[in-house]
Amino acid sequence: MSLKNLFMNGKKTKSKLFCGSFLLFVKGGSFYIPQTKKEGMNMNELQYYEKIKDWDFSQINYLSESYTNWELYDELKKVVTKDSKVLDLGTGGGEKLLEFFPECQEILGTDYSPEMIKTANKNLKKSGRKNITFKTMDNLKMTTLENYYDVVVARHTVIDANQIYKTLKKGGHLLLRGVDKLDCWSLKLLYGYGQCFNDEKPISQIDYEAILSAGFKKVELIPIHIKEYFITKEDLIALLIKTPILTDFSETKNNSNLSNGILDLSLLEKYIKENTTEKGILLIRRYYGIMATK
Numbered sequence: 469m470s471l472k473n474l475f476m477n478g479k480k481t482k483s484k485l486f487c488g489s490f491l492l493f494v495k496g497g498s499f500y501i502p503q504t505k506k507e508g509m510n511m512n513e514l515q516y517y518e519k520i521k522d523w524d525f526s527q528i529n530y531l532s533e534s535y536t537n538w539e540l541y542d543e544l545k546k547v548v549t550k551d552s553k554v555l556d557l558g559t560g561g562g563e564k565l566l567e568f569f570p571e572c573q574e575i576l577g578t579d580y581s582p583e584m585i586k587t588a589n590k591n592l593k594k595s596g597r598k599n600i601t602f603k604t605m606d607n608l609k610m611t612t613l614e615n616y617y618d619v620v621v622a623r624h625t626v627i628d629a630n631q632i633y634k635t636l637k638k639g640g641h642l643l644l645r646g647v648d649k650l651d652c653w654s655l656k657l658l659y660g661y662g663q664c665f666n667d668e669k670p671i672s673q674i675d676y677e678a679i680l681s682a683g684f685k686k687v688e689l690i691p692i693h694i695k696e697y698f699i700t701k702e703d704l705i706a707l708l709i710k711t712p713i714l715t716d717f718s719e720t721k722n723n724s725n726l727s728n729g730i731l732d733l734s735l736l737e738k739y740i741k742e743n744t745t746e747k748g749i750l751l752i753r754r755y756y757g758i759m760a761t762k
């Protein structure tokens with residue numbers, strides 16, 4: 469199954485160049501990003517996230533303009549009450565959960581990467597928030613109780629709609645946000661590959677159909693259009709190092725550009741030349757939201 473989800477929040481503050489958990493090498497017209505291929509083997513999604521260890525983008529300097537009037541956390545606040553039990557699937561380092569989930573009876577954040585859960589527990593300690601726990605769990609082999617949660621959130625992660633249906637109470641809500649096939653499309657076109665590049669059906673449609681066939685009611689699919697402006701070339705490269713925009717976990721074809729995880733910097737220079745605006749280097753993002761009720 470291909471990875472479909474990544475995200476950042478618009479920040480208008482100045483910050484230093486991000487080098488993250490990966491060293492950034494810009495040498496001889498190419499740069500290295502984490503790739504699925506390592507020593508001839510396919511590195512899987514789990515290894516990828518185990519290396520990244522968090523989902524914190526606060527050091528990348530960029531502006532974000534949304535052209536869609538739909539916000540996951542506004543919707544979350546509408547359905548959560550003080551008595552709610554909430555589950556966040558693929559929580560990463562719990563960054564978004566700790567910042568945006570409202571107080572309620574119980575919140576569980578899960579992720580299949582033990583490194584992410586380690587980070588989430590560190591972040592929890594710093595936050596001082598109560599009624600929150602984190603644990604490792606595969607979204608595709610959920611071990612949570614049946615008919616237990618009032619709300620399930622899945623943001624930029626893989627899902628199994630049937631398993632989410634089971635763990636929700638009757639009348640419970642699913643709130644999902646994903647990265648769609650056409651995200652950063654002109655950049656992917658230039659490189660000739662990337663996240664979901666070869667998917668026949670957009671992932672938004674796959675999720676929408678799966679959620680309907682799991683038995684959910686009031687299912688709404690919302691396309692999300694966002695323009696992001698990266699202040700410097702280094703900010704854009706930091707994004708490409710941290711996220712799998714130019715990676716495709718479902719990619720099985722041998723692509724010489726992708727082996728060794730080396731990307732051609734001259735292509736990026738061309739993209740930057742064609743997409744530099746007064747506000748920064750433009751990247752057009754395509755996400756989607758899904759709301760559904762059991």
Ligand SMILES: C[S@@+](CC[C@H](N)C(=O)[O-])C[C@H]1O[C@@H](n2cnc3c(N)ncnc32)[C@H](O)[C@@H]1O
Nearest residue numbers: 473474517558559560579580581606607623625
């Ligand atoms: C792009 S990050 C999103 C993190 C967080 N939801 C957010 O929006 O900031 C995707 C997360 O999903 C997790 N993930 C991917 N596949 C998973 C699976 N099958 N089961 C559980 N977690 C998974 C990854 O480890 C990673 O932490």
